Amino acid sequence: MATTRTGLLYGTGALRAAARGERMMWALHRAALMNGIVPVVPAMAVAEGFRTEARGDRLAHLLEGSEVAPLDLHAARHAGELAAKIASTDLLAAALADIAVQRNCAVVASRQNALTAAARLLGHRLVLYAV
Amino acid sequence: MTDMVTKRSVSLSDEVARAVEAAAAEDGVSFSAWLTTAAERQLRIRQGLRGVAAWEAEAGDLTAEEIAAGEALLARLLSGVSGVASRVGVSGVASRVRRR
Numbered sequence: 637m638a639t640t641r642t643g644l645l646y647g648t649g650a651l652r653a654a655a656r657g658e659r660m661m662w663a664l665h666r667a668a669l670m671n672g673i674v675p676v677v678p679a680m681a682v683a684e685g686f687r688t689e690a691r692g693d694r695l696a697h698l699l700e701g702s703e704v705a706p707l708d709l710h711a712a713r714h715a716g717e718l719a720a721k722i723a724s725t726d727l728l729a730a731a732l733a734d735i736a737v738q739r740n741c742a743v744v745a746s747r748q749n750a751l752t753a754a755a756r757l758l759g760h761r762l763v764l765y766a767v
Numbered sequence: 768m769t770d771m772v773t774k775r776s777v778s779l780s781d782e783v784a785r786a787v788e789a790a791a792a793e794d795g796v797s798f799s800a801w802l803t804t805a806a807e808r809q810l811r812i813r814q815g816l817r818g819v820a821a822w823e824a825e826a827g828d829l830t831a832e833e834i835a836a837g838e839a840l841l842a843r844l845l846s847g848v849s850g851v852a853s854r855v856g857v858s859g860v861a862s863r864v865r866r867r
Contacts, residue, residue, distance in 0.1 A: 640847055663834055698818060
């Protein structure tokens with residue numbers, strides 16, 4: 637099975653790293669854009685980022701070059717069902733795993749256990765940059 | 768972006784037009800829709816790089832070494848190699864790579 641990925645998916649950890657000015661995160665983001673990749677961010681991660689991070693201006697700069705994946709009925713149902721199957725309350729991890737599969741993305745996130753479990757349940761080998 | 772539609776006459780080389788037609792057919796969308804998506808992506812990238820520049824204006828420009836480290840990390844992730852962020856900074860070891 638091919639393990640290459642074609643996109644990047646940011647979780648709250650990625651947003652936190654950017655908000656806190658972690659230079660590797662910004663270097664990675666720049667590299668993605670320079671290579672024609674627009675990173676994807678679930679709407680739930682955006683909400684969580686603005687809830688927890690004081691530097692909303694930095695988040696806004698990061699999101700200017702990102703695609704926000706909406707939490708529509710279909711996505712919400714998938715995330716909820718997937719979280720139930722892995723017996724987790726971590727809906728964002730479930731949403732990340734779901735999008736990672738659909739969009740063939742490597743994930744930049746801090747969540748690991750629920751994310752890994754959700755990806756495994758979907759038969760997907762998670763490629764994760766843990767921040 | 769918007770539901771309003773503006774008609775423009777654009778010129779494409781035959782080769783590009785054929786490639787767009789093929790890609791649009793493969794994606795199941797119209798020629799116009801495919802070009803719109805491609806344009807939106809380019810605009811998003813352009814805006815994103817402005818966002819990076821805005822951050823750099825505050826935090827200092829990424830160095831050539833940091834840019835290279837970001838490129839290398841991206842290449843590793845796209846090739847399917849996971850990693851863990853390090854807090855030692857890009858000038859040291861930027862990230863640890865975990866092969867699976």
